[in-house]
Amino acid sequence: MPIESHAIQQFRQFHHGDVITADDERYERARRVWNAMIDRRPAIIARPRNSDDVAVSVRFARQHDLPVAIRGGAHNIAGRSTCDDGIVIDFGDMRSVTVDPVARTASAEPGARWQDFDRETQAHGLATTGGTVGDTGIAGLTLGGGFGWLEGKFGMTVDNLLGADVVLASGERVHASENEHTDLFWALRGGGGNFGVVTLFQYRLHQVGPTIVGGLVLHPFQRAAEVLAFYNAFMKTAPDELVAAAVLTTAPDGHKACGIAVAYPGDLAEGERLVTPIKQFGPPILDVIGPMPYLAQQAMLEQAMPPNLLNYWKAEFVPEVSAEVIAIAVDAFSRVPSPTSSVLFFPIRGAASRVRPEATAFPHRGGYHLGIYSLWNDPAQNDANVAWVRRMWAAIQPHTAGGVYVNELGDDEGRERVLAAYGDNYERLARIKAQYDPENLFCLNANIAPLAQKQS
Ligand SMILES: Cc1cc2nc3c(=O)[nH]c(=O)nc-3n(C[C@H](O)[C@H](O)[C@H](O)COP(=O)(O)OP(=O)(O)OC[C@H]3O[C@@H](n4cnc5c(N)ncnc54)[C@H](O)[C@@H]3O)c2cc1C
Numbered sequence: 172m173p174i175e176s177h178a179i180q181q182f183r184q185f186h187h188g189d190v191i192t193a194d195d196e197r198y199e200r201a202r203r204v205w206n207a208m209i210d211r212r213p214a215i216i217a218r219p220r221n222s223d224d225v226a227v228s229v230r231f232a233r234q235h236d237l238p239v240a241i242r243g244g245a246h247n248i249a250g251r252s253t254c255d256d257g258i259v260i261d262f263g264d265m266r267s268v269t270v271d272p273v274a275r276t277a278s279a280e281p282g283a284r285w286q287d288f289d290r291e292t293q294a295h296g297l298a299t300t301g302g303t304v305g306d307t308g309i310a311g312l313t314l315g316g317g318f319g320w321l322e323g324k325f326g327m328t329v330d331n332l333l334g335a336d337v338v339l340a341s342g343e344r345v346h347a348s349e350n351e352h353t354d355l356f357w358a359l360r361g362g363g364g365n366f367g368v369v370t371l372f373q374y375r376l377h378q379v380g381p382t383i384v385g386g387l388v389l390h391p392f393q394r395a396a397e398v399l400a401f402y403n404a405f406m407k408t409a410p411d412e413l414v415a416a417a418v419l420t421t422a423p424d425g426h427k428a429c430g431i432a433v434a435y436p437g438d439l440a441e442g443e444r445l446v447t448p449i450k451q452f453g454p455p456i457l458d459v460i461g462p463m464p465y466l467a468q469q470a471m472l473e474q475a476m477p478p479n480l481l482n483y484w485k486a487e488f489v490p491e492v493s494a495e496v497i498a499i500a501v502d503a504f505s506r507v508p509s510p511t512s513s514v515l516f517f518p519i520r521g522a523a524s525r526v527r528p529e530a531t532a533f534p535h536r537g538g539y540h541l542g543i544y545s546l547w548n549d550p551a552q553n554d555a556n557v558a559w560v561r562r563m564w565a566a567i568q569p570h571t572a573g574g575v576y577v578n579e580l581g582d583d584e585g586r587e588r589v590l591a592a593y594g595d596n597y598e599r600l601a602r603i604k605a606q607y608d609p610e611n612l613f614c615l616n617a618n619i620a621p622l623a624q625k626q627s
Contacts, residue, residue: 209250244308315578323521361533380465384442392427411521
């Protein structure tokens with residue numbers, strides 16, 4: 172049912188930040204999310220200025236029985252950060268990042284992107300594990316786990332979260348950390364947006380760069396199977412701090428290619444020595460591996476994943492990049508319909524893999540994240556691109572480790588996949604959900620159904 176205009180007027184009185192509705196000339200742009208396949212029309216896009224505004228939105232949603240979506244960087248592939256006819260809490264006007272260089276911590280508002288975060292922290296020679304594409308939001312990525320170039324040395328993004336300010340479904344404000352609301356803090360580190368609206372994230376920072384050894388090599392696609400086999404063997408003996416990803420992609424010259432992207436955030440001479448085998452496996456068609464600013468590493472993949480394209484993704488975890496997996500990936504990529512699509516293997520390794528699966532809500536502490544990413548321009552090609560992803564994903568099933576990254580679950584995935592994303596942590600998450608959001612107000616996500624405590 173449409174919201175009465177007087178109710179919206181009342182909402183505006185209490186909400187100090189911007190409020191955009193369908194009659195606003197900014198509405199079309201404001202309702203857009205990163206994946207152009209998603210086309211939803213919220214009744215209200217509320218841009219809070221502070222946690223008071225967030226509490227106003229939460230109470231309004233409850234009072235009017237409205238769906239409520241939460242938006243950080245709007246990159247969620249399933250479009251969970253928007254909705255039809257409901258309210259979007261859009262953190263686009265809360266993007267500040269404050270660094271305490273002495274304590275080596277950062278406080279970041281939930282609208283910040285990784286490029287904001289990296290810029291502010293690198294000004295002090297500091298960083299923490301974050302997304303590999305700068306315009307991705309810190310909020311959704313952090314709450315789902317967060318793999319990135321620094322994970323081998325410092326763990327995943329969730330492993331570096333120190334605390335969060337949260338507006339609960341009741342409108343109450345709490346702080347979650349190792350000392351306060353510890354169960355909520357555990358759940359926030361992998362349980363996504365199920366438990367409340369985070370209005371501030373606090374992170375542990377580490378000394379990084381400003382120069383690291385990083386970059387990318389590309390080889391002709393004809394050698395993709397050899398490159399991937401080399402990659403798989405190389406990773407078995409690489410030290411923790413070295414994180415390398417393998418990718419099937421299309422080179423700037425329009426030819427298919429197979430690449431290895433690498434980062435070593437330690438001693439430069441040691442890094443150069445460690446990446447020598449990658450550089451010597453050749454001859455590559457492009458080699459830009461060497462000392463480079465950490466900020467350049469973080470911007471390196473920006474062009475490969477531009478916003479506003481049509482997207483269809485599926486993800487998995489595989490224990491290794493085995494001969495069988497390589498054969499499937501190479502065969503699939505030889506038929507890829509769009510030059511902007513890619514297949515990515517990103518390891519969960521080093522410090523990220525030494526955290527126990529039940530220590531945080533993010534359970535997948537090993538193997539390789541496999542992303543099958545279709546990106547294209549022309550809506551007439553929707554079926555072909557969706558079918559390509561599904562076909563490769565089906566072929567890979569016998570070789571998976573089980574589980575899926577919650578942040579890369581698609582719009583059309585069923586309950587079993589949601590359960591697979593949380594693994595053995597699901598039941599504990601469901602009990603915490605019952606405590607903090609018993610009526611499941613925050614349900615536009617990979618949803619955890621509240622599970623009431625058993626009466627003794
Ligand atoms: C181009 C691209 C690159 C990526 N690279 C990486 C990568 O390197 N590493 C990695 O781990 N993942 C990566 N991802 C996946 C990424 O983690 C997810 O897309 C994630 O959802 C992005 O967060 P966001 O804030 O931009 O998303 P949004 O769409 O804004 O939010 C996603 C969901 O998070 C929840 N949420 C957002 N803000 C809040 C909040 N303040 N409080 C409570 N809940 C909230 C909501 O449920 C929301 O629906 C990438 C995705 C894309 C599209």
